[in-house]
Amino acid sequence: MTKKVWHPVALAAFVVFGTSIAPAQSVRVGDLDVGRFLVSARDLPDPSFAESVILLIQYDKGGTVGLMINHRTKAPISRIFENLNTAKHGSEPIYVGGPVEMNAVLGLFRSQNKPDAAATSVLGDVYVVSSKALLEKTLAASSGPNDVRLYMGYCGWAVGQLENEVRQGGWWVFNGDARLVFDPYPGSVWTRLITLTERQTASTQSQADKSRLTLRVLAMTM
DSSP: OOOOOSOOEEOSSOOOOOOOOOOOOBOOGGGOOTTEEEEEOTTOSOGGGTTOEEEEEEEETTEEEEEESSOEEEEEHHHHOTTSOOGGGTTSEEEEOOSEEEEEEEEEEEOSSOOOTTOEEEETTEEEEOSHHHHHHHHHHOOSTTTEEEEEEEEEEOTTHHHHHHHTTOEEEEEOOHHHHTOSOGGGHHHHHHHHHHHHHHHHHHHHHHHHHHHHHHHHHO
C-alpha cells in the first residue's frame, strides 16, 4: 500500500463493519487510468480485496488510489458523522472504500455541474470530494443515494505495484460507468461484472477452438 495522498475528513468513530454493465474489460496494464474499474479475480489471494469493484480516482507518478464501490456497511452516516450536518442523508449507509486509513472518509458525488473548485472529476459527471466543508455542501445539495455516497478508507498502491498485480492476473480492468458507481444493488455489482468477464472469456476460447479445428480440417484436405 502506498502512503496517504488524499486528505479526507477524520471520522468521529471507528466502524466495524442496477442493472448496467460496464463494457470493454481487459487485462492490459496500459488500460489503467483514472475513472477505470478494477474487478478482482475470483482467486485473488488478498482477502482485503475479495469480490471487490474499485473505481480508480488517482493514477499518476505518485501512485494509485481507488475506492471500493460495492461494499456497503450497515452503519448509517449519522452514526459516524456525529459533527457533520447530514440532514436528509442521516439514515443512508456508509461504504468501505478500502483498507487504508479506515478512520477517514471520501465522497463520490454525481452532478452535471462541478460542485466546487476543490472537487475533482474522476468519471464524467462523477466527482470525488474530501474536505468536511465540501462534504457538507455536497450532502445538502444532493437528492439521495443516487448521486452521493460516502466511503470509509480507500485503496492504495505504490508506483508499479498495481501493474504487477494486473500482470499476475489479479485484476480485470473495465471502463468506468457512473451508473454502477451509484447502482441500487451494490452487493451484486462484482458478481455481474465477473460473470460477464467469464462468459466473454469462454466465448473467446470457444472461437479459438473452432478456428484451430478449421485449420486442422483444411490441412487434412490439402
